[in-house]
Every structure is written in structure tokens, then in C-alpha cells.
Amino acid sequence: MDTETMGGRERSAGEGERGGFDRRGFLSCMAWAGTGLLWTAAGGVLAARPIERALAEERPGNASFRFAQISDTHVGFNGEANKEVLGTLGQAVAKIKALQPAFVIHTGDLTHTQKPGAFDTLTEALVDARVDRIFYVPGENDVFADGGKEFLARFAGGGRGWQSFDYQGVHFIGLVNVLNFKAGGLGSLGHDQLEWLEDDVAGLKSSTPIVVFAHVPLWAVYPKWGWVTEDGGQALAYLKRFGSVTVLNGHIHQVMQKVEGNVTFHTAMSTAFPQPAPGAADSPGPLKLPADQVRRALGVRDVNYVAGQSRLAIVDSTLG
Amino acid sequence: MANQRIETTKTWTRRCLFTGAGLAVMLMAATLFAAPSDERAETTRTRSDARPQVVISHHKFSPAIVNVPVGTTVTWVNRDDEPHTVTSTMQLFTSPGLDSGEVYRQTFTKPGTYVYFCTLHPLMTAQVVVK
Numbered sequence: 001m002d003t004e005t006m007g008g009r010e011r012s013a014g015e016g017e018r019g020g021f022d023r024r025g026f027l028s029c030m031a032w033a034g035t036g037l038l039w040t041a042a043g044g045v046l047a048a049r050p051i052e053r054a055l056a057e058e059r060p061g062n063a064s065f066r067f068a069q070i071s072d073t074h075v076g077f078n079g080e081a082n083k084e085v086l087g088t089l090g091q092a093v094a095k096i097k098a099l100q101p102a103f104v105i106h107t108g109d110l111t112h113t114q115k116p117g118a119f120d121t122l123t124e125a126l127v128d129a130r131v132d133r134i135f136y137v138p139g140e141n142d143v144f145a146d147g148g149k150e151f152l153a154r155f156a157g158g159g160r161g162w163q164s165f166d167y168q169g170v171h172f173i174g175l176v177n178v179l180n181f182k183a184g185g186l187g188s189l190g191h192d193q194l195e196w197l198e199d200d201v202a203g204l205k206s207s208t209p210i211v212v213f214a215h216v217p218l219w220a221v222y223p224k225w226g227w228v229t230e231d232g233g234q235a236l237a238y239l240k241r242f243g244s245v246t247v248l249n250g251h252i253h254q255v256m257q258k259v260e261g262n263v264t265f266h267t268a269m270s271t272a273f274p275q276p277a278p279g280a281a282d283s284p285g286p287l288k289l290p291a292d293q294v295r296r297a298l299g300v301r302d303v304n305y306v307a308g309q310s311r312l313a314i315v316d317s318t319l320g
Numbered sequence: 321m322a323n324q325r326i327e328t329t330k331t332w333t334r335r336c337l338f339t340g341a342g343l344a345v346m347l348m349a350a351t352l353f354a355a356p357s358d359e360r361a362e363t364t365r366t367r368s369d370a371r372p373q374v375v376i377s378h379h380k381f382s383p384a385i386v387n388v389p390v391g392t393t394v395t396w397v398n399r400d401d402e403p404h405t406v407t408s409t410m411q412l413f414t415s416p417g418l419d420s421g422e423v424y425r426q427t428f429t430k431p432g433t434y435v436y437f438c439t440l441h442p443l444m445t446a447q448v449v450v451k
Contacts, residue, residue, distance in 0.1 A: 079401040079420060113403045113417035113440075144405065144439045145417060183409045183437035183445050225379075226443050283379035286401045 064168050064307035068101040068131075069213070070300050071250030072139065072270030075122045076112035081273035081286035082294055085112075089125050091319045092271040092300045096129040099302050102167065104131050107250035107268060108178065108215030109139030114146070119154055137161065139215040139251060140178040140187075148179050162193050164200050170305055171204055173197065175214035177229045186223065187216035188230040198238050209244040209305070209312065217249040219258055219265045222278035227252050236263060246303075246312050252284075254297070255316050266314060269299040295320025373397060374446070376404050376418070376438075381446035388450055393427040404438045414439070 070092060077085045096104060104126070111118035119142075126134055136155040143151050152161055161176040175197070177187040189197075201210070212218070218232035229235075239245045245263040253270035254277065273286040274297035281287070289297060299318040306313070372392065375382050377399040386394060396406045398418040406424050407414040412434065415424035428434065428450040438444040 081401065113419070140440050141403075181439055181442040183435065183442055185442045224443075226441060283400075285379070288401075 064305055065102040066099060066302060066304045067167075068096045068099055068104045068129075068300055068302055069107060069248050069268050070096065070104060070126075070271060071107040071215075071268040072109040072253055072272055073106070073122055074109055074112040074141065074270065074272035075118040075125075076115035077272050077286075079273065079286045081288050082298075085272045086121070086125070088295065088298050088319055089122075089271050090128070091295070092298070093125055093129045095300050095317065095319070096131070101131055101302070103133040103135065104129060105172075105174075105213050105248065106134060106136045107139075107213050107248060108137050109141045109250060109270075110136065110151075111142055112272070113141055113144070114150065119150065135163070135165075135172070135174055135213075137174045137176055137214055138178055140181065143179055144181070148176075160193070162196060168305065168307065170209045170211060171201070173200065173210065173212045175212060175218075175235065177214050177216045177218075177232070186226055186228055186230040189232070189235055194231065194234050194238075197235055201238055201242075204242075206241045207243055209246075210239055210242050211246045211248065211303075211312070212239070213248040215249065216251045217256075217265065217267055218247050219260070221252060221256060221267065225278065225284045227278065227284075236260075239263065244312070246314075248301075248303075252278075253287075266301075268301050269297065269316065269318070271298050271300065271319070274298065293320075371395060374406075375399055376406075376444075379404075379438075379441055379444055381406075381436075381444060384446040386446075386448045388428060388448065390431055390450055391427070391429060392450070393425050394448055396424045396426075398422055403440060404444065405440060406436055407439045409435045409437060409445075 073089050073092075074085060075089065082088060106126075110122045136151075138148060138151045138155075138161060142148070148161065152158060155161075156163070161174075161179075163174040165172050175189060175193065177189050180188070180190065204210075212235075214229070216229050217227055218229045218235060220232075221227040236245075240261070243262055247263060247265045249265070249267045250270070252267050253273065253275040254267065255269055256265075256267045258265040274289060274294070275284050276287050287297070296318050298320075299316055302315045302317065304313040304315075371394075372386050372388055373395045374386060375397055379400065381396075388394060396415065396418070398404050398420055401420050403417040403419055405415050405417055406426070413426050413436075415426075417440070418424055426448075428448060431450050434448040434450065436446060436448070
């Protein structure tokens, strides 16, 4: 995250004089992480501004496209932490509809333990978002009972679930890190997927903005709770040469960010229930909050890509 | 037989210690929280039960090792607010996803060490030793 790297990115991306990065602003805003901030990734480096200011500065019409991230909808959950999972999902869908994104990315745990009918309930609820396309990667709750058979048949055309596509110059990569959990082990991508990834990015220019999405965080958020992908480092090694890599994950039901070189990592809120901060409880799991606080811990994410500026502007907004 | 008797004595000593510790914890916990004391009591009881029970709580199987004779049915109950499974690492048995309060039973008809884990949270591992 030094200015030299930034300079290189600005030139290669043809950015104008607005490409500057205020390191002090970024650091001072890190403390606000997760609430009311707009995160801007330029050349793989984040900057943050209070949303109100960011929105005031935003020039409508300049955004080439925006997409939304929804995560951990856990359809079928009926625990004390949220008795109205379909209600909060509906609220999240309404938010997405209002954003009018080009498409939606779902980063896994669509269902809570693959209960019968849960995949249908979710996809029907998402119809109300009125988006052309929704890309899914599975969470462990979606695949544990049948090794992913139903999920892959429904959402991956019978393939293995990992995928990539290009949209207006940005290369998107969906990864699967929840299949084949081994006793005592962690989420992993596996040899075949890593090989595929290496091939997938081989022909791309290093100036291509990359967005990676997967369920379990690719970085070591908290290995003790399994909040890490065992071979995530190998995947990131293949992406090291790119100037702008944005990694979007779910699984931990809370917003966390990290910057490592040109890579920015973001975990998302759930629409179903919050989880404790790493190490803040005996174990992970649904966090019971007072009723009036639950919706403030749930939400969706809005990501904007502005052509010519190579920026990904990320806004996390809560449901309450 | 001699070995078995020693084993029994050991077990009794362990039981007494465990029960003592359990009571102490219950007394302490009773003044602070209601729920944990119930949980402890249940774990203590299952130790001396002929039909052993494993409690799944806070992402742990307790007790982590259960020693049983051939033919024993072991019961698991999920006390967490999220699902877990009881799945043999050798794929010899698996429960469905157990929601909060749900129970799974498995009868062990052959001697051996049965290592199992939760397929949703693979860091959770434990074993049943059948003799």
C-alpha cells in the first residue's frame, strides 16, 4: 500500500487526478470498520470515508456498474438469535432491489442444514430483488448432508461449483472451500481447484481488476474457530501479480477487513443471525442480541465499480 | 480380570473426583447462571449411566472419549443453538444435521476405536472406544 504502487496503478488504469489515496484518512477510519463507512479499493488499496460524505461526493452516472453481495441467509434457521429469518431476508432483498445491481453474489450458507424446500424458499425470495443474475458459491450448510449434490445440480449446472466470468473489464472468480471437510481440518480449495485457478488467470493482464468470492474467509481470520481456508495462501499466490484484488467472503457473519499488499479482504454480514467477534465467546455460533439490536447486526453489501478509475467502492449497510 | 478390576477402581476414583468437582461447579454456577449448572449436572450423570450420553455444547463433544462394552448404544444430544453432526471418520455411521435439542443414537456391536467429527465444524472431534 505504498504510493509507488499506487502511481503504477493509476497510470495503467488511466486514472485521472482523483486517484489519490489518503493513508491517514484510511487508518483513522479503520477504527470505524463495519458501520457507516464507504470503502474504496484503488489498485488494491482501501480508502474509507463516512457514507454520508462518500455519497455526497459520488457522481451519479459515473459508475459503470454495481453489484450486491448477500451472504449466510441460513433459510431454515429457527434459533433464539432470530426467529424471523425470512423476514430479515425479505428486508435484505428489498434493499438489493432498491440498489438495482447488475447482478448479485451469494457467498454461501443459503440454507441452514439443507432442510427440505430451503433452496426453493431462498431462490423464490431472491426473485423479488429483480436482478438478471445471481451467482452462488456454497457454504458448509449447503453441502454437508449430500456432498454438494443438490447444490451443484441447482446452481452449478452439475459442475464442481467454482467459476469465473468477466463483467465490464473486471474478472470475477467464485471459489468453493467447503467440500470435503476432514476431521480436525479446515476449509480448503483442493488441488484440482487450485490448478483451475492458476489456468484461469494465466492469460489475464496484471492490470485486470480481480474480484474473488468464496464462503469461508481465504485469510486467517481466526483459525481456532475454523475461520480460515487451509490452502487459501496458494490461491492468493496466483493472484499476487494483479494490482487490484478484492476478496469477498461470508461465513463469520460480521464485517471485517484486511489489506495485504494489493489484496483487500472483506467478510460480510449475514441476513439471518450475527456471530461473536473472534475469541469473544467460548465458541462461534448464533449470537443472541436484544431484539432492538438484531437488525443492526445483519445486512447486505453494495459494491460499485467506476470505469476509468479502477475503483471498487464497498458499502455495507445494516437492516436496522 | 485383574486389569478390569483396576480399571473399575480407577473409574470409581475418577467418578468421585468428577462428581465432587461437578458439585462444586454446580454450587458456584447456581449462584451465577442457571443453564450451565444444568449442563454440568447432565454430563456428570451420564458418566455413571449404563446408556452413555454425549452432550454437544459450545462446539465440543463431552465427554470427548467414551469407553463402552460391545453392544452399547451411545446417545448424542445437541445443546448448541446451531446444527452439528456425529460422523465417523471411516464413514461407518453418520447422523443427519442435529438441530438444537435433537438426539442421535448409535449402537456399537464390534470392538474398536470409533473416531468421529462434525462435518459442519471439522475441528470438533471425539471418539467412542468399544471393548
